[in-house]
Amino acid sequence: MVFVQRWRVITAFALVGAATQLVWLTYAPVTTVAAEHFGVSESAIGWLANMFPLLYVVLAVPAGIALDRWFRPSLIAGAVLTAIGAALRLLDGGFAMVLVGQTVVAVAQPLVLNAITGIAGHYLDEKDRPTGIAVGTASTFAGMAAAFVLGAALPEESQLITLTAIGTIFAVLAAAALTVELMRAGTGPTASTSTSVVALRATLGDRYVRRLCVAVFFPFGTFVALATFGQALLEPSGVSADAASIVLLVNVAAGVVGCAVIPVAVLRRGIELPAVMVGLTASAAACLLVALAPGLATGFLAFVLIGATLLPALPIVLAMAERHTGAAEGTAAGLIWMTGNLGGLVVAGLTGLLVDQPALAFGLCATTTILGVPLALRLRREETVATA
Structure with missing residues (x-):
């Protein structure tokens, strides 16, 4: 039973990891259409994705320290912020709010991705940790792939809100699942x-x-x-x-x-x-x-x-x-x-x-x-x- 519960935590984490990448690249496959929809340049749409690596460079170490000291609260915060940022993009349909939402997710991303090793270390036996880390990492690339697939399936301007909503729903459900599983599983090993x-x-x-x-x-x-x-x-x-x-x-x-x-x-x-x-x-x-x-x-x-x-x-x-x-x-x-x-x-x-x-x-x-x-x-x- 404990074994199954631990892998439920890993699975829920993998969903949140995929959600961060899905939200990150929501507009990358439909840059031209998104620029026309929001009335901005393609370069401006590019910044909806480009800010992620820039903010990661700045926030990676602080996020890592937070995870080392307060692993479960920090990871839950990352998951919840990802869901909130994704949802903000749907509020008024304007570019400014989309930019705010993407920024919130970009801030949350290091709290999630930096936890790939920690989630395995906290909730899996040593022999299972390589598998946990592999699953966590693979999920991020699966999120990227999903963004490209959805962009190809919903390429029209009239489908842009639907495209954004799908990523939002996924992020909200993933955050809820991870929060529930982390609360059920407890804190894991004692923090440093x-x-x-x-x-x-x-x-x-x-x-x-x-x-x-x-x-x-x-x-x-x-x-x-x-x-x-x-x-x-x-x-x-x-x-x-x-x-x-x-x-x-x-x-x-x-x-x-x-x-x-x-x-x-x-x-x-x-x-x-x-x-x-x-x-x-x-x-x-x-x-x-x-x-x-x-x-x-x-x-x-x-x-x-x-x-x-x-x-x-x-x-x-x-x-x-x-x-x-x-x-x-x-x-x-x-x-x-x-x-x-x-x-x-x-x-x-x-x-x-x-x-x-x-x-x-x-x-x-x-x-x-x-x-x-x-x-x-x-x-x-x-x-x-x-x-x-």
Whole structure:
């Protein structure tokens, strides 16, 4: 009975994780239509999504500290704020209120995503934690995929309110489910007795955690860059916008499957860093393939490979951080997410400058991805020395 209750908590958390991403990307697939509906520029609509990584960089560490000290209240706050922010977008139908709602969800997002390792650590046995972390991470990419699917299914201006309402209903139901399950399950392990400042200093001073953060900077940036500019980069090779949307959707779907399956097998066999290096190498090769031979077939193959091999690196790294830091897993996860989002801003920014030169842009993504390999190799050597 306890086992089932614990997994109900994980399932409810996964729904909230998916909700944050669904709300984040509500307007991304229908940018042009949304701009016409609200009477603003497409750039303004873009900021409804772009504010999320920006605020994550600022709020990741404070959210991680809050989760380390007050895990259950902080996570419930994140879920409830996500539901409130989603609902605010429906109040008056104007852009200003939509912007306010998206901002509230962007503030809540770090409280949810930073808890991926904590929810597993608080409510699952050690042997089940890799699976819990994999499920939590996969749910975020499933939310992204759902946003793209709904955008494709409801592309008209007259359907925009329906599109927003679906995300809102999902967020409200997910928040209610997680709140109920967390209250039923109790607090989990006792919170850390160390002060927030002490936990932060210890985590920042941990060389292993710092290297984990650096290792995700470039690969995470590559994924964000390709998700942002994939359609524009494939277009010059004759790939239509509709075909590119399918490619990007399959990319995320492959990531969902990869995140749900690969980390569990890898962590149980203790081959985390070799698996990360293989994934980074395969993803870099995929970027190079589409740089040298652009087209629908190569683009489809490359993006599927990237989704299946690059995205699972994130739950693997998060699980490594949880295992290494213990009670400070929220702070460590916050640092990793912050670094990844910062990498997304940097690599996507550089890729955007090369959007009219797809070969160079894909080459840049290949380079930034392969840079993670020597960083992972250094971590492996450090683990070998530590266990010698």
